[in-house]
């Protein structure tokens with residue numbers, strides 16, 4: 128076995144590979160771009176080397192530089208992860224020439240499967256079922272049109288060198304063919320530098336089912352069950368599961384055999400995935416083979432109990448497969464979702480930003496989280512916008528779905544746009560629950576999966592109001608002012624307070640009355656108790672609500688029943704303070720009585736820190752720091768009656 132390997136990748140997959148290396152006692156060498164200097168994979172590895180600027184082609188794709196780091200660090204092998212150089216035959220070749228083991232298949236297998244058309248020709252010879260179509264070398268447009276007519280519409284034009292859902296065009300009628308061909312070729316030329324295409328029958332409502340294969344150098348080849356990756360947006364996977372809900376044991380065996388035949392036909396070694404497209408009658412056809420570890424490999428690990436990265440390392444080091452086909456386990460059901468920094472509401476546009484808050488469920492035998500980022504890290508525009516993969520396991524598919532919904536409800540992200548709400552709706556959708564998942568599901572159910580902005584229920588605002596008063600109370604308790612005890616607020620009996628919120632176009636006001644034991648909202652008693660940094664246990668009347676509320680600037684993110692709602696707390700005093708010249712003093716917005724002074728004179732405070740509470744028009748109002756600055760001193764005392772416009776606080780903005 129190797130004693131030191133280099134991981135030519137970043138993000139969650141680099142971290143994933145490092146985890147197995149640790150377990151096996153293999154030292155790890157990370158490479159990173161300047162944009163990733165503080166990244167999690169760099170922090171986890173035993174050694175790390177910078178390989179260039181942020182752009183992938185100047186860093187993670189630099190073959191020479193990566194080989195140089197192998198030599199410098201003494202790494203005996205390279206794990207390429209997925210993407211980047213993982214399916215690059217010249218890289219695999221260069222590793223070989225430099226005496227470094229490429230943890231992947233032989234160069235010839237990568238080459239054979241690299242182009243979709245050549246791969247299909249090979250598969251035809253190996254008698255692997257193919258989608259009816261044309262994958263010849265002759266690219267004459269008239270011939271291609273003729274072939275499309277012969278196959279029958281709709282057809283799919285695919286760039287032979289394509290990948291990642293790019294370079295594909297569906298054509299519904301003969302007169303649309305020429306334009307679609309030209310546009311597909313243009314995209315293929317710019318994206319892959321190769322405009323060869325193939326044509327396939329476009330299957331309606333198909334499933335994407337893929338088989339994990341493994342082969343060793345001794346020629347043993349086995350399949351490790353299937354994965355269903357039909358839940359796709361823009362031909363890209365977002366949810367994967369194993370086993371596939373629609374596949375019988377006989378189909379599993381037939382697909383497994385076809386996949387092993389495909390792998391043998393190209394002299395395969397290591398981990399690979401043979402992707403099939405299956406129609407509603409249960410027929411399946413070869414689409415392509417990915418000659419690397421897949422993003423979704425964890426669902427296979429969960430139902431087999433195997434560590435696929437360990438298998439990759441052992442096979443690359445020359446060991447044989449540890450199991451025969453008959454010994455491959457299949458236990459229970461596993462589902463993975465890809466949590467992306469993207470906005471489903473905006474056509475799944477990627478989002479960038481800092482993960483101001485990032486909380487995930489606690490890992491267990493049922494829940495696994497693979498990620499390359501932590502709270503405080505940045506999602507940059509340079510790389511794939513995946514934040515994490517959340518994987519669950521349970522005995523049945525139904526139980527796994529419930530696990531996933533629970534785990535998604537515990538996944539809280541503030542700072543970048545993300546698809547967690549969308550994923551919850553997708554996994555909870557009746558069609559998904561019933562296993563009726565095909566590649567068109569998301570597009571067809573768009574309106575239910577990505578609902579138009581609707582009015583938020585009153586409860587969300589009540590929760591936000593209680594979170595706001597709880598936060599103020601805690602902040603007051605942290606200051607050492609004698610008035611800071613929350614009870615001081617009720618010195619003159621019950622007080623009423625109106626809190627105003629906005630959410631998009633919607634505005635709402637919540638009136639709270641302070642009572643000796645908590646609050647009254649309308650005539651319902653309410654209580655709020657903090658259980659961790661963001662988690663609150665709230666009771667309103669008979670309702671018990673577990674929620675989390677995270678403040679980020681002016682925004683409040685309310686996490687309730689698996690959905691995240693974003694609101695803004697509109698404090699009239701903060702806003703009044705902002706528009707005025709605040710230098711020197713904050714003044715009383717209306718006549719009233721000072722109830723409590725909340726901060727220590729001389730203290731440095733943050734924007735929004737509560738400074739004092741006054742009672743005016745039977746309501747309690749809190750005066751907040753309008754910006755970061757110094758509380759020089761108070762110009763009033765608790766108990767004072769003040770007129771409107773009277774300076775209350777000597778406040779000095781700035782640090």
Ligand code: ADP
Nearest residue numbers: 289290291292293327328329330335362414566
């Ligand atoms: P890529 O290499 O870009 O990922 P694939 O060939 O793997 O492209 O196809 C990606 C997705 O496109 C599939 O998962 C499936 O949803 C859809 N697709 C591909 N071929 C067909 C087909 N013949 N009919 C219907 N859908 C297809």
